[in-house]
Amino acid sequence: MLDYAALAVVAAVVREGSFERAAGALHISPSAVSQRVRALEERLGAILILRSQPCQPTDMGRRLCAHYNAVRLLEADLTPDLRAQTAAPVTLKIAVNSDSLASWLAPAIVDFAERSGLLVELAIDDEAHTADRLHSGEVVAAITSDGLPVQGCRTVRLGALRYLACASPDFVARYFPEGPTADALLHAPYMRFDRRDDLQARWAMELAGAPLGALVHWIPSTRAFLDLALRGLAWGMQPANLAAPHLASGTLVELCADTPINVTLYWTVARLHADALQHLTKSVRGAAGAVLAL
Known part of the structure; x- marks a missing residue:
């Protein structure tokens, strides 16, 4: 033993x-x-x-x-009196992408923590790579853009996080006076979250069949990504629900209206018969259903 x-x-x-x-x-x-x-x-x-x-x-x-960690999680199903006698509080480690955390996931984390009395540790990674942390056993659940099955886990579709190509009105007037043409996209500064972020390149290729230029700002923060776009630094793909109030007020504009990119997200969670994981899954699916597109 x-x-x-x-x-x-x-x-x-x-x-x-x-x-x-x-x-x-x-x-x-x-x-x-x-x-x-x-x-x-x-x-x-x-x-x-x-x-x-x-x-x-x-x-x-x-x-x-x-x-x-799995044994500790199962111990959390014990009655509160017995759980209180265990040596340390139980913490669930979850891999999430920054955009989900900033745009829709926070209410789920709060709801789960209040209902379960357990703690969470969030590991931030690109949604295309969070499943790697599940494979390694580092986390018990992950939000991922990969719907492929993971051994020992179950996967459910959450919905699509919609992104819009946005910039400040002054930036658009300066760099896109005739719209996001291939030449304009080649010479306009843009933002990327990190080296794995290809959303801007995907949008430019789908819209204009054109590559982007070398004027890239590296901004590894969802909030800063939005704030710097508002201040006219560059254009970038913004989560639609975060951009919505700024689009309504006119402090942000779309480079080209009605040209979103949808990233389908999945919830992949370890197949442990632990009440905590069931409660967490319910909270995450509820929060996703309120924001993500079907």
Whole structure:
């Protein structure tokens, strides 16, 4: 049988990123953390943690941490009196994309936390890559744009997050006086969230069959993406519900009306018979249904 007390220490080192911070979280000495990790590694005959900065789990360590987190999640189904006797609060780690968090997901997180009394840890990643964190066992659920099945998980369609190509009126007057032509798109500054963000390029190709130029600003924040568009920095694809009040007031305009790009989102969650995951799924689907397109 696994030594769950020692495994809790391994999980703390992985979560906190160092032996010292894990010691602080567990209220024990760093040497005690080191001894317990080393003892479990010797018992299992495998290295569980790479002593890097920050500390990283090996494949075996990652699998054991995922197992430990699943056990802790199932323990949360115990009656409140018994749950209160467990050593640490239960935290659900979820992979989400920044645009969903900023545009529709927050009410679901609040609703789940209030109803369950559990904690959440959000891992931010591109929606096309959040499923990778499920494969590795790092998270128990993810919002993803990939509807393919993940072993040990179930996937449900949430709806489509609609994006609009937007910019400030002054920016449009300066760079697109004749509309978003191929030449104008080549020379106008635009924004990208990160190197994996291809929404702007997709929109330009679908609208004008044209590539974008080299004048790109890298803005890895959904809120800053919107704020900087409002201030006239560049154009970019904005979540439609975030852009809507600014379009209504005229502080943002669409580069070309009625030319959205829809990104279909899915909720993929571990197949654990845990009440917490059922409650979380219900909250997420409810919030998605209020905002996302069918």
